[in-house]
Amino acid sequence: MTRMHKPFRARAALLTTVVLWSCGAASAAEDPAPAVDPQVLARIRDAAMSQDWAYRELGELTDRIGPRLSGSPQLTAAIAQLATAMRGTGADVSTPAVKVPHWVRGEERGELVDYPGRPAGLTQRLHLTALGGSGATPAAGLTAPVVVVHDFQELEARAAQVRGRIVLFEARFDQRLADNGHAGDAYGQAGQYRFDGPARAAALGAAAALVRSVGGAEYRLPHTGTTLWHDGQKPIPAAALSAEDADLVTRLAAGGALSMRLTLTPRTLPDADSANVIADWRGRELPDEVVIVSGHLDSWDLATGATDDGVGVIAAAAVIETLHRLDLHPRRTVRFVGWTNEENGGRGGKAYFASVEHALATQTAAIESDEGAGRSLGLIAAVSADSEALLAPVTEALRPIGATLVSRTQGEVGADIEPLQAAGVPGFAPLVDSRHYFDYHHTAADTLDKVDPVAMNTQVATMAVLAYYLAELPQPLPPQPATPRRR
């Protein structure tokens, strides 16, 4: 995932707004004619938990294809592979074309060539990786003094020192927040410097910008991710330093001037052909009304993207496979979408929205999983309190797997479904244990071993029960107040 606005979400108050549904569920159980048969929901949960289709498909995606950055042949292969897999479920599969940005990583090297107390002739090598959308240095690199700032105020206060220099944004990911269930907030706090720091440094004339890696790990791994430029702005070279190297630069800078040689040679190519993968599991009564269940198929290029978002997109696909295996067709269509280009453009979500904008009433709900491979604790629901009350049968069905919490929010819950949410479509996500998601997020270590198959299945079960329930309800949830569009 690549969102920047989590600090603004209602999820900030996750632990305090969690609602346990036992009372509501008891009432629902006493209801003589529940709108959706609880026995069916239980069967869906059990089928989702007992399948191994999801983990096997994730293995195919990551082991045989690998990283899937927009514009890469790997993403094209992944689209074909997933479309084939979905045809195997009997769903109606299509792959509507989407043009995507095509940024490719080049050489990347950093070296401290001067610093206080440096023995003559020595340099210190740094571990870094270009941010998506970074500009390039000359092929031989650029050498410039380094200015370390800790926040935007300090950047502004030292604006006169920035021109022609390399700015390092030294803002730490707060692992304590992540450990307490607020990983998204920790990501938002530190991530703002990755998203906006390079553009703001460029506006002040900086030669290049570095950010401390946004994530909780300490294994000298740089964390890539998108950086955003102002309209008309020429991108400057921008990279993430590993936490250890950010520490080193900061310690040395405290003792005097230091100078860095930086080489980054990424290129931005013409937009490339890509596609969303759509698989419709046809509704038995109202096939034109859809409940979306989704994740994104693209990933960053440093690893196989097993947790961002292989696990989410395949767990969502497994919802269709589960309904297929049970031969269950709810009232409305359950539409799987494997989004393209979530990481560096969001073009998949935007293109889909454009295709349905004329008939938004058909889009009754949208679910996206993009918070990593942790087990599901329940639901995030961008709905009104009245709608939330209707979800009790879902959490009751999920009680045996411990996914009983509902975190209600007014904000966006998935980058790809954000355009839909902004137009009033109720948005949902599994509420995932993300305490260690950002250890690996956007690094070379986002690989299959980070996925526990049982935890993955709790996401399948959560989305399958929720999607079926929403698609089976006699009336869809009412539209939500439109959330403010992000950017």
Next chain:
Amino acid sequence: MTRMHKPFRARAALLTTVVLWSCGAASAAEDPAPAVDPQVLARIRDAAMSQDWAYRELGELTDRIGPRLSGSPQLTAAIAQLATAMRGTGADVSTPAVKVPHWVRGEERGELVDYPGRPAGLTQRLHLTALGGSGATPAAGLTAPVVVVHDFQELEARAAQVRGRIVLFEARFDQRLADNGHAGDAYGQAGQYRFDGPARAAALGAAAALVRSVGGAEYRLPHTGTTLWHDGQKPIPAAALSAEDADLVTRLAAGGALSMRLTLTPRTLPDADSANVIADWRGRELPDEVVIVSGHLDSWDLATGATDDGVGVIAAAAVIETLHRLDLHPRRTVRFVGWTNEENGGRGGKAYFASVEHALATQTAAIESDEGAGRSLGLIAAVSADSEALLAPVTEALRPIGATLVSRTQGEVGADIEPLQAAGVPGFAPLVDSRHYFDYHHTAADTLDKVDPVAMNTQVATMAVLAYYLAELPQPLPPQPATPRRR
């Protein structure tokens, strides 16, 4: 550290042979005339725990100099810097010359170019790093099929399939052992394939050899380290794969043939000039008799070697600084040695042994710290049971910092002091919490942030109290039965 023989050490029975010294200590306290004043030992402990010289010097070593592989200008600078620091303590400092191997890393790339189920045109990039002493591929790389074996028996059983191929030794580091206090044994079990696997594969005609990284971490970090060649054998290209990439190769190989392109271009240059750093803190009565306190100053080249063995060598140096600060001169000389070339040759230890072999009776004991930055739990002592009983005042003095355990062994406790031990000199090491040492060991992540200053000080205190005590005893410990020389 780089030793390979830990599984053969008596330390395998660490937890069962640990001796708590409270009874012995009580007797010692009742002794009307202890051989060494317990008050002095307590003062040394407290002075060691309250200083920050050690952590500051470690910062100088790692931040300003960085990696210190034998033959590098960084190691030369480190020798000069440490000699200067030791002169500041008033010790007699010398830097006797030692010729060391000079191996330099080159390009290193690995890529799976064919594997079962590969979509046309795709390859998978692998994370790997050359092992010290590796031979080189052609500059453009070599491409060959991969044979995965799990142990030497399987290698021999499949000997006919090895010629011209790339052999991967897939042997896992057993983190459960490490978590239970047997990190050295876990290292020995998996490490044997790094030490001996490439040579054995080369003997069967392999084109190259890979080993699964020896260590407990899962952050796609390859762990370098020495590999050993048979006499007269031409080194083949040899590298460590990250755990994740070893997993990937092993999973794909289970489905059929796969092929790898491997590029490694290290070079072995003529032996280089180097030196041990020796600082003698002169004994007041028997200055020609010495107690050695030591660590190694060289490191691998991927990181700044903060835990292997910056922390050990500087903690040992801080013993001298502590005695200097307290103005305490025990009966014998306390000799600090900062060894050169522990990692890929052991030339420092061998050269020192050659220089004292004619007068071994002057070498009354040798201490080395090379087990990482964990806190000290007590002592490892390669001594007889009778000598062990004499150590009670040491552990009693360390009781307030919890370093009360004694693990007695018949084996080597430090690679650089092994020649001395093999000749009968009693050998000692701090007994260090090494549960997480191998997460970072020989990787790019062995950096200063992995060192806790208080934990480091427990090593200073342990070595300072032990060294003073041994140097102050009226009679030195008797020589030990010579341990069998390793290699």
